[in-house]
Amino acid sequence: NAGVTQTPKFQVLKTGQSMTLQCAQDMNHNSMYWYRQDPGMGLRLIYYSASEGTTDKGEVPNGYNVSRLNKREFSLRLESAAPSQTSVYFCASSSGGEGSPLHFGNGTRLTVT
Amino acid sequence: GEDVEQSLFLSVREGDSSVINCTYTDSSSTYLYWYKQEPGAGLQLLTYIFSNMDMKQDQRLTVLLNKKDKHLSLRIADTQTGDSAIYFCAESKDNQGGKLIFGQGTELSVKP
Numbered sequence: 001n002a003g004v005t006q007t008p009k010f011q012v013l014k015t016g017q018s019m020t021l022q023c024a025q026d027m028n029h030n031s032m033y034w035y036r037q038d039p040g041m042g043l044r045l046i047y048y049s050a051s052e053g054t055t056d057k058g059e060v061p062n063g064y065n066v067s068r069l070n071k072r073e074f075s076l077r078l079e080s081a082a083p084s085q086t087s088v089y090f091c092a093s094s095s096g097g098e099g100s101p102l103h104f105g106n107g108t109r110l111t112v113t
Numbered sequence: 114g115e116d117v118e119q120s121l122f123l124s125v126r127e128g129d130s131s132v133i134n135c136t137y138t139d140s141s142s143t144y145l146y147w148y149k150q151e152p153g154a155g156l157q158l159l160t161y162i163f164s165n166m167d168m169k170q171d172q173r174l175t176v177l178l179n180k181k182d183k184h185l186s187l188r189i190a191d192t193q194t195g196d197s198a199i200y201f202c203a204e205s206k207d208n209q210g211g212k213l214i215f216g217q218g219t220e221l222s223v224k225p
Contacts, residue, residue: 004155033211042117042201042215043156058212090155094211099144099163102211104155 002026006091006105013081013112021076021108023091029103030096032074033058034066036087037107043090049074050096081112117204119216126224131189133219135202138183142204145178146213147187150199159187159200189221197223 004025013019025032030051035043035058045058049068063085065077074093078085089108094100117137125131137145143164148156162169162176162185169176175188185202199220203213 031211040121040217042217043203043213044215045212048211059214092155092211096211098205099161100211101146101158101161102148102156102213104157106153106155 004091004093004103004105006089006108008108009106010109011111013078013110015082015112017081018077018079019081020078021089021091021110022073023075023105024073025091025093025103026072027093027095027103028071029093030071031094031100032068033092033094033102034064034074034076035090035092036060037090038087046076046089078110081110083112086110086112117202117214117216119200119202119219121217122220122222124222124224125192127192127194129192131192131196131221131223133187133189133200133202133221135185135187135216136183137185137202137204137214139204139206139214140180140183142206144205145176145185146203146205147174147176148201148203148215150201150218152198156201192221192223194223194225197221 033048034046047066091105092102146161147159173190199218203215206212
């Protein structure tokens with residue numbers, strides 16, 4: 001049982017380049033999330049999808065777009081990468097609703113030069 | 114405002130108890146969580162407490178919640194070297210289980 005799978009694990013981009021971070025879950029969860037983790041700041045929510053077909057902004061959405069491709073997959077796109085987007089990105093899923101725990105992937109470490 | 118605060122570091126000896134503290138500001142939070150992150154990995158849920166409880170025990174873990182002071186703590190009894198990790202507290206927002214506000218994380222170092 002893979003849980004939440006993120007690809008790639010590492011990526012280096014130049015300023016202005018674009019890329020898509022992929023995430024897939026095999027737990028039949030309704031809700032999926034993208035967080036970023038920066039030193040000394042904990043995790044901050046970028047975007048989430050409460051259910052297939054819906055997406056909403058989180059705390060720090062600027063510079064990102066998302067697609068809920070189907071129930072399993074939720075991708076995060078950087079259209080024009082900036083050094084401020086250097087971070088570790090985590091995808092997570094949950095069955096939804098209060099008290100449902102988040103299940104995290106192992107993260108994508110992104111460096112923008 | 115929304116803010117969850119934790120101290121950044123804690124060092125204990127193997128076999129001692131560890132207590133990791135957290136303060137939060139939003140009194141409307143319904144669930145409060147503790148997550149553990151090991152190096153190079155994602156976060157793993159350790160335990161959570163509903164806001165109408167003041168204590169929850171789960172094997173070596175004890176969570177205490179003081180709603181009046183908006184203070185949450187995680188006690189790990191008989192701390193082992195395998196407990197060395199970063200521990201995050203988080204509060205839920207609205208009724209969306211996954212929309213969490215995380216603290217900065219406390220790095221627990223367990224010395225043999």
